[in-house]
Amino acid sequence: MGDPDVLEMVQEEERRAGSEERFFEVSEDLSSRESSFLISEEPRFKKDEQSKDSIFFRDGIRQIDFVLSYVDDIKKEAELKAERRKEFEQNLRKTGLELEIEDKMNSEDGKTYFVKIHAPWEVLVTYAEVLGIKMPIKESDIPRADKIPFSCMLGPLKLPRNVKHPHAEYFTAQFTRHRQELFLIEDESSFFPSSSRNRIVYYILSRCPFGIEDGKKRFGIERLLNSHTYSSAFPLHDGQYWKPSEPPNPVNERYTLCQNWARFSYFYKEQPFNLIRDYYGEKIGIYFVFLGFYTEMLFFAAIVGLACFIYGLLSMHDNSSSTEICDPEIGGQIIMCPLCDVMCDYWRLNSTCLASKFSHLFDNESTVFFAIFMGIWVTLFLEFWKQRQARLEYEWDLVDFEEEQQQLQLRPEFEAMCTHRKINAVTKEMEPYLPLCSRIPWYFLSGATVTLWMSLVIACMVAVIVYRLSVFATFASFMESEASLKHVRSFLTPQITTSLTGSCLNFIVILILNFFYERISAWITKMEIPRTHQEYESSLTLKMFLFQFVNFYSSCFYVAFFKGKFVGYPGKYTYLFNVWRSEECDPGGCLVELTTQLTIIMTGKQVFGNIKEAIYPFVLNWWRRRKARTNSEKLYSRWEQDHDLETFGSLGLFYEYLETVIQFGFVTLFVASFPLAPLLALLNNIIEIRVDAWKLTTQYRRPVAAKAHSIGVWQDILYGMAVLSVATNAFIVAFTSDMIPRLVYYYAYSKNAIQPMKGYVNNSLSIFLIADFPNHTVPSEKRDFTTCRYRDYRNPPDHEDKYFHSMQYWHVLAAKMTFIIIMEHVVFLMKFLLAWMIPDVPKDVVERIKREKLMTVKILHDFELNKLKENLRMNSSDFAKHLIIQENKVHLAKSAT
Template sequence: MEKPKFSMQSSLINSDIIFVKLHAPWEVLGRYAEQMNVRMPFRRKIYYLPRRYKFMSRIDKQISRFRRWLPKKPMRLDKETLPDLEENDCYTAPFSQQRIHHFIIHNKDTFFNNATRSRIVHHILQRIKYEEGKNKIGLNRLLTNGSYEAAFPLHEGSYRSKNSIRTHGAVNHRHLLYECWASWGVWYKYQPLDLVRRYFGEKIGLYFAWLGWYTGMLFPAAFIGLFVFLYGVTTLDHCQVSKEVCQATDIIMCPVCDKYCPFMRLSDSCVYAKVTHLFDNGATVFFAVFMAVWATVFLEFWKRRRAVIAYDWDLIDWEEEEEEIRPQFEAKYSKKERMNPISGKPEPYQAFADKCSRLIVSASGIFFMICVVIAAVFGIVIYRVVTVSTFAAFKWALIRNNSQVATTGTAVCINFCIIMLLNVLYEKVALLLTNLEQPRTESEWENSFTLKMFLFQFVNLNSSTFYIAFFLGRFTGHPGAYLRLINRWRLEECHPSGCLIDLCMQMGIIMVLKQTWNNFMELGYPLIQNWWTRRKVRQEHGTERKVNFPQWEKDYNLQPMNAYGLFDEYLEMILQFGFTTIFVAAFPLAPLLALLNNIIEIRLDAYKFVTQWRRPLASRAKDIGIWYGILEGIGILSVITNAFVIAITSDFIPRLVYAYKYGPCAGQGEAGQKCMVGYVNASLSVFQISDFENRSEPESDGSEFSGTPLKYCRYRDYRDPPHSLVPYGYTLQFWHVLAARLAFIIVFEHLVFCIKHLISYLIPDLPKDLRDRMRREKYLIQEMMYEAELERLQKERKERKKNGKAHHNEWP
C-alpha cells in the first residue's frame, strides 16, 4: 500500500523535538478519495429558477443600483475579496479514478483543498499498522502511549500581511479568514461560511453557522424584551401599585429578620417597587408567550437552514463511516468477542449485565453530584438567613437600611464563585463516570460525557435561581409562627416589593459575570500562553527581535484545541440559551445581553481559531449532534418555568384577581389602573406586635414613627386579623388567588404547547424550493452522467473503427 511521503526536521528551539512532515501525492489522494466517497465538482450547475425567483432577481438588480452609492454595506459580506469557491457552483459526485475525465481538474495540486487532504491523510494514519500485533494500529494509539507528542495539520502561512488585502489580495486562506472574518473591524459583517468550511471543515463550519443563526434570531427577541422594559419605564408614573407603595408613609411593615431588623415604612421600598414594575408589568405575559414561540421558531427554522447548508456542502447523502472501537474498550473486553453485523469481523463485546451495572454506578454518581449542588444551595440559603441579621445591625446606614439587597448581592457573588469552583470538579467527575461506563466508540463516549457535563453545569448554574424563583419567601410562615431551619434560623422573606427583584439581580449578575469570565478565558488565556511561549523563545535565542521560524514550529507553539473539540463552545451557548428562555419572564433584558455577548463571541471564537489555536483536523458532520435534543428539552422546560414565574413569583395573578373580584371595578369586567386603587392595602395583613415570639421580638418598639410604641404592623400575606374567629387564618382572597394561579399555569402551558406544536407542524423541515432543486439536480446528474458515458463510448467506437481501418490498409 502506497503511503504518504514524509520528511523529518529538527526543532530550532528544542533539539529533542523532531517534526515529521507528511505529504500525500496525487495517486494516494485519488485512491483514498475514491474509498472515502469524497464528493468533488464535475460540472457547472444549471440553476432552475421559478417565475417568482426571476421576479425577485429583477428587484435585486434594481436595489443593487442604489446600493453602489452607499459608502459601506452593513451586515453584508465583501464578496469581491473572496476567492471563487467553484465547489458551490458545480454539481458534485463521489470521486472515481475511472471517471476522472468527468471532473473539473484545472490543477491536480489544488483539486483537493487542504481540509480534504488533511482528512485523507488522517484517515490513512488512523488505519495503518505501525507494529506487528493485533492492536498496534492507528495514530491515536501512538499519541496515547506517548510515542508522538502532537499531530496537527499546518496553517497555510501567516495571518498577517504588510500589504492591503484590497490592493494586493490575500496571501493565503488564513490571511483571508483573518481579514474578512476574525478581525474585530468586521463585527457587523456576515460570516464567510463557505471559506470557514473549506479551511476548517464542515463540523466547525456548522458550529459557526448555528452560532450566527442563533445570534441573528436573538435580534427580534432582544427588541421585544427591550420594548417590554421600555414599556415599564413609560408606564411607571401611571402604575397605581407603585404610587400606593410610595405614598404609604403610614403603613409600618414588620421586621424581615429576628431582633436586629427594625420596623420600616412601606414607602421606604418605593424605589424597589418602581424597579419591580420595570420587569413585572402588563407586557410580561405577552413576552413569555413570545419567547416560548420564539424558541420553537428558532429550532424549526434552524432545521431548514441546516438542510440548505447540508445541500450546499454536499452533506445530504453523506453517512458517517463505521467508527473504530476505542482502545480502552478493546483492552478491557479483548477476551470476549462476537461478529460485527456490518463488517463481519470479530470484535470485543461488553456483556449486558456488565453494561447495566456500570450504568447504575454512573447514575449513582450523577445523583450524588446533584446532591452536592443542592447542599451548596442549602449553604447559600443559610448564609442569606444569617447575613441579613448581620447587615441589619451594621454600623453603616447605607448597608443597614438596605440589608436585604446587600444580602442578595453578596450571596449571588459567592454563589458565582462556588459555581466556578464546582465546574472544575464536575469535569473530573464526568470524565471518571464516562470512562467507568466504557463506551464502545468515540461518538458514544462524547455523547455520554456531553450529557453529564450539561446536566452538572445546568443544575449548578440554575439551582440558586430556581430557589429564588419558587422557594424564597414561600414557606416562611407568618409573624408569631415563623418556620425555621434546624429550629434556629428564621427563613428569609421576600422584600416588601416582592421576590422578583431578587430573581432579577440573580439572573443579571450571574449572566454578566459568567459571560465576562468565559470571554476572558477563551481569549485571554491563549493570548497569555502564546505570549509567554514567544518570550521564552526570544530569551533562549538571546534576542528581543522577532525570530522567523518555519510554519510547523510556529504552529507547534500555538495552543492546541481543547481535548473535547467544540464541546466548551457549544456548552457555553446552550447554557446561555437556557438563561435566555427559562426565566425570561422575570428578566426581559436577558435576550439583549445574550445578543451583545454573541456579537463579540463570534469574532472572539473566529480570532481564536485563526490566530491562537493550532489548526484543528477538518472533520465532517451533518448537524450539531446531541445539542439539538438538549435545545428542544430547554424549550419545553422554559414553558413550564415561565408559567410558574408569572403565576407564583410575580404579582400578576394577585393584581388580576383584585381588579376583577375585590377592587372598585369588581363585577364590571374592567381592569385598568383605576381598578387597582387599594390593592396594596388589600394585599397586606395585620399582625399584633405583642404576639411576637421572644426570639423574634425586635429590639426597637417602633416609637420612632409615632412617638408611642407600635401595637400593629403589616406583612405580605392574605390572613385574617388577630382578633378574628380564626386568628391569622387564610382569607377567602388567598384561596381565590391560589385557584387563579393554578388555572393560569394550566391554561398558559396548554396554550403555548398547542402553539408550539402547530408551528412545528406548519413549518416543514425542508424548504420547498430546496426540495425541487434537489429533485431536479438528481435528474440532471443522471442525464449528464448518461450523456458523458454515451459520449465516451462513441469516442471509443470511433477510435476502434479508425484503428481497424488503419490495420486493414496495412494488410497485404
C-alpha cells in the same frame, strides 16, 4: 493489404507501444528511487534556500499535509518510544504517505524533531473514495439563492462576493478513482482542498499500527500522543494570518479569514461561511452558522424585550403600587413585622420605595405579553433553524451524508481495548466488540459520579442559602433599625443586599464546581470506552449538560419557585434545620431578586467566558514562543510557528456549543423576570463570534477537518429547553410576579371605580397582633405598636379562624392555576400550528436538490455511455489493426517464399 504505407503504420504502432511500456517501467523505477531519496531522514538544512513561511517539503513541490513532532526522551521508555515511532513511520510509508524528517538541530529550540507528511495523488484518490468525499463534476446551472427582500439596504453588512463565495458552485458526486475523467481535475495538487487532505491523512494516522504489545495490536496516533511517543500532531495553517502568502504557496485563506471574519471592527458584517467550511471543515462551519443564526434571531427578541423594559421605565411613576408604598401617608404609616427573630426591629413599608419602583421595571403589564412572545419566538427560532440547516446541507453537499457513516468508524481507543470480536449487523464484517458486562461497572460509576456532583451542587446552594440567612439578620439590624422608622428610603434593603452578595458567592461556587467537574466527566466518559466518536460526544454531552443545568439554574429555580413560598407567618415561622428562619421575599415579590440573580450569573458567565477564551490562549502562546525562541539565528519555520500555538482539541467545539446552550437557557427559561436577557445575549454573541474567530484563526493550531450535517444532540436539548421554558415562564408570571394578585384585586376586590388599584398594597398585607409573638421571636426593642403587617392573605387576629388563609388567598391561587393552564395551552397550540405551517425543508431547496440529483444521474449516465462507446470503438479499431497486421504478415511470408 500489402501496401508499404500500411506496413510502416503497423511497425510504428508496435514501436510506440514498446516505447510506452519502457517509459512506464522507467518512470516507475525513477519514482521509487526519488521517493526513497526524498524520505531520507538525513537532515539537509539550508536556511538560504527555505522560506520560513513555506508549507512544502524541501523540494518545494510536495505540500505538507500534516506534521508530527517529538522530543528525545531520556527516561527508561526512550527505546520503546523510538521503536514505536520507527514502526509507525514505516507503516505510514507502506500506506503510500511520504515523510520528511527535520532534525532537532534544525529546530529553533534545538530539541524537537518534526515529521512532515505529504499525501501523494494515489493516496488521496484512494481514501477520498473510502471516505465518500464529494468532488465537482460540472459547474452548476442553478443560480445562487442570495436575493433577499431589501437586500440593497443591507449593503454595509455584506462581504465582498469573492470572500462570501470563494468558489463557483458545482454539481458533485462521490469520488471514485476509476472515474477520474468524470471530475473537473485541472491540477492534481489543488484538486482536493487542504481540509480534505488533512482529513484523509488523519484518517490514515488514526488507524496506522505501531506494533504489538501484550499480545494486542496497537495502532492510532491518539495512543501515541497519550503515551507521549509524539508530542503533537496537527495540520498546518496555509500561511501567516497578518500577511498574504507569496508564490509558490497557495492562496492564504487564513489571511482572508483574519481580514474579513476575525476582526472586531467587522462585528456588523456577515460571516464568510463557505470560506470557513473550506478551511476548517463542515463541523466547525456549521457551529458558526448556528451561532450566527441564533444571534440574528436574538435581535428580534432583544428589540421586543427592550421595548417592554422601556414601557416599564416610562410607566414607573404611574404605578399605583409603588406610589402607595412611597407615600408617607400610606406606606409610611404601615408598620411591618421584623425580618428576623430578636435582632431585627419593626420597619416602615416606605423604606422599600426605590426597590418597589425598580420591581415595576420588570413586573408590569408587558411581562405577560413578553412571556407569550418568547414562547412563540423560541418555536420560530427552532423551526427556521431547521430550514437554515436544510439549506446548508444542500449548499455544502451534505444531503446524502448520514451519521451512520461516522457510526461505522470505531474509535481507535475502543478497538485497542477490545479483546472480543463479532460480526457487525450492518457491514457483516468482524469487528471489535466489548461485552455489556464489561461496561456495566463503569456505567454505575458514571451515574453515581453525576448524581454525587449534582447533589454537591444542591448542597452548595443550600450552603449559600444558609449564608444568606446567617448574614440577613446582620444586614437587617444595620439597615432596618430606627432609621427605617424615620422614613429613610433606600434601594439596598436587607433582601436586595443579601441577594447581591449571595448571588456573587453563588457564581464563584458555580465556576469552581464547573472547573473540577469538566475534568472528572471527561475521564469517566473515556473509562466507559464508547464505541464511536459520536457515542463518546453524546455520553459526555449528557453528563456535562445535566451537571451544568443544575449548576447554573438551581439558584434561579430556588428564588423563582421556592423562596418565600413556605415562610409561614409571624408567630409560626418555618425554620431551616430548626435554626434559621426561612427567607422572605421583598414586599414587592421575589421577581427583583430573581432578576438580580439572573443578571449576575448570566453576565458574569459571559464576561468570564470571553476573557478566558481571549486571554488564556494568548498568554500561553506568548510564553511558549518566548521559551522556544532561544536560537534566533535558526529558521523559525511554518511548522514550528504552528507547533507553538494552543491546541483546539477534539472537545473545543463541544464546550462552545455547551456555552451557547446554557445561555439559551437563561434567555428562555427565566426571561419573564428579565426582558433584557435577550439584549445581553445578543451583545455577548456579537463579541463571541469575533472572539471565537480571532482565537481560532490566530491563537490555535489548525483543527483537523471533520464532516457534520447538523448540530447533533444539541438540537434535541434545545427542543427540550424550549418546551420547559413555556412552563417556567408561566409559573414565574403566576407565582413569582405580582401580576395575578393585582388582577384579582382589580376585578374582584377593588371598591374604587375611578382608581381601581387604589388600596391594593393595604389589601395584600395581613395583620398580626404583636402580643401573639412567641418569646423567642419577639424583637428585643420594645415598641408601642399593637399590630404589624406581613405579606400574605390571612385572616386578621379578630377573626374566628385567625391567621388561617382567607378566601382571597384561594381566589388568587385559583387565578394563578387558571392562568398557567391557559398560557401553556395557548402557547403550545401556537407552537404546534407554527411547527405544522413551517416546512422543515424550504420548497426552493427541495427543487434544487431534485434538480442536482437529476443532473448528476444524467452526467454519470452520459459519462458511462460515452465510455462504453469509446471502448467499443477502440475494440473494433484494435480488431481491424489486428486483421491488417495478420494479413500483412501472411503477405510478407508469401513474398519471402
